[in-house]
Amino acid sequence: MDKLLKKFLGAATVLVLVAALLPATGVAFAGKSAPPTLTTLQPGGFRSLEQDLTVNVVFVGYEQGAGYQDIDETAFLAGLPASYRTINRYPYFYGNKQFLGVDFTYDYNLVFADTAFEDAFFGYLDTIKVSKPLSLTQVWYNVEANRSLDITENYWIDAPSVEQWLADNTSSMIGVDTSQYTIFFINWYSRPDFKFHVYTKTDEPDPDTGYNFGELRESRKVIAWGGTTPDDEESGLGSLHRIWFYDLSAGPDYWTDNYAIDAAPGYTMPPIWEYGNMAGYRPFDDLSGDLGKVARYVAIDLLFTTSPLYKPALSPPKLPETVQVDINLYQIDPSFDATTLFDTDLIPQELGELLAHNSVSVDLAEAPFKSRAEDVYNCFIIDISCYGSRLFGIAFGDLFLYHNDHLIDYLDGDADYEVPVFGYYDSEPFAAGGLLGFADDDWATGTQSYVFAFDDPALQASGYGFSSTVIHEVGHHIGMSHPHDGYDYETDTDFGPDGDFYFAWSGDESNTIMSYIDLNWDFSQFDxxxxxxxxxxxxxxxxxxxxxxxxxxxxxxxxxxxxxxxxxxxxxxxxxxxxxxxxxxxxxxxxxxxxxxxxxxxxxxKVEPQSWQADYKAKGESSKFVDSVDYQRSKP
Ligand SMILES: [Zn+2]
The missing domain is CATH 1.20.1270 (Substrate Binding Domain Of Dnak; Chain:A; Domain 2)
Known part of the structure; x- marks a missing residue:
């Protein structure tokens, strides 16, 4: 009892106080054998991360109104979702609906850019445009019988520069914070200074072949772009933005087939000048509804807040610190060294930028192409299973079955988690029918299993090495979906770019290796x-x-x-x-x-990794694996 306390308390009071403290002290002693009460973690519980997310929608060159080429806010908003719950998509294919605990409600902030912004923006496009011949699809558009006009000229506009301009100027000029998810719907056609144009990205040739898809392919002249990170090696924005722009006055393009007016392969969004044309394959009379679909099914479902293809939790509950991409290469063509088609610096660098909380490495080794391994590959190629009815006679499963049976022969066991990758370089052109690769599941629960990658002289001549395929497929393996297929929560729909969702191809027009468009090898800010x-x-x-x-x-x-x-x-x-x-x-x-x-x-x-792959290794066939689950390695 200190002097100060005595000064204010009479002796009797002090006695009472001490007596009162005794039971409390007793509780405190008991407390030493009870663990702390937690405020945030929930032993045995499941936390859903609920976030109220603002999505900015900025209309540039569009006006509010009832005209066919104007925006009806009510109609636009009517198509947008109020909420989202993230699921693991592949397990859901097997009927197992698993929510990740990543949930959203959305607030939409609709902004119509003012004249000053539009003058500056379109003025900028005008200064960076480069005159070019009509694109292939502009030529095709010009022979559509029911088109509304003729395209007479064309300009290339550098897509990364446009994204950079929007990042640099939007906040200061119209007060929209582009570190929040922001869609720019652009319409230059409404202005007298309009020029027919396509967007390009030409700064990132294939890392193995040097082939420049953005420069050389007509199909890579696009109408949308975004998702670039602050530190992208080629076109980094310098600071954090979450931008995707979509311009129906550009193109029309090949990737989304929106040049097709008379007949189309699915639900496409025609060029802006077609809105009001009732003679196309469908009446083009609902611009606000169509842009609502793009905002919902592309920007929100496929780019901003996506559901993963595979469970991103690798080997729970003991999650890995080190992840190794374990590449086993079958060199079927003895005259060519296919190891030259793997950039073993780039692969772990790009994957490491996505798996920022793991240490990612790569191991490249040759695997003997002989006996059973050769037979099984040939069965896979000719599409007649080597395994009879083991996987329902599906020869596509043969590579899974073979490597599943022989996994111990291929895994080195020197990382907490290994992604088994099997590469085939064949001497026959398009030996695997043009297949570049796939990230297989376990054919039972929708859990990721092995990555397969393919190349041959013909694929190589068309621009493809192995590095971009490996980054993409391992991207799937660790969870990422394509930006052209995904899940819509409120309608409980898993969709791809066909039929009513054909326009979902436009998600590929963003800065991610998970697209098919081959314009970059990085994961996007959205990823x-x-x-x-x-x-x-x-x-x-x-x-x-x-x-x-x-x-x-x-x-x-x-x-x-x-x-x-x-x-x-x-x-x-x-x-x-x-x-x-x-x-x-x-x-x-x-x-x-x-x-x-x-x-x-x-x-x-005890806490152990419980992925099926780890279970397989844990059967005692690999002593190295026992070392990898040592608690010591996970100490902070
Ligand atoms: Zn893919």
Missing amino acids: RDNMNRYTTAIYLNQANAILADIYASSKAAQAGSLLTSADNHAAQALTAYAAMDYAGAAMHAKLAYLDVLAAAAQINV
């Missing part, structure tokens, strides 16, 4: 955001799962300081997430998870 959100939810929920075992232990209190630290990191993760600092959120969530792992280790609660 990074999506992966960081998945990662945040996964670390927190795997921590919650492990905490159930920890809190069931009588020794839990011994790990009290680690548990408190974990809870603090989890709270910081939620704060960062709410501020759209998804990278920071994932980092804090990982620190929370690592504290929980350390707590488990401290009191001997």
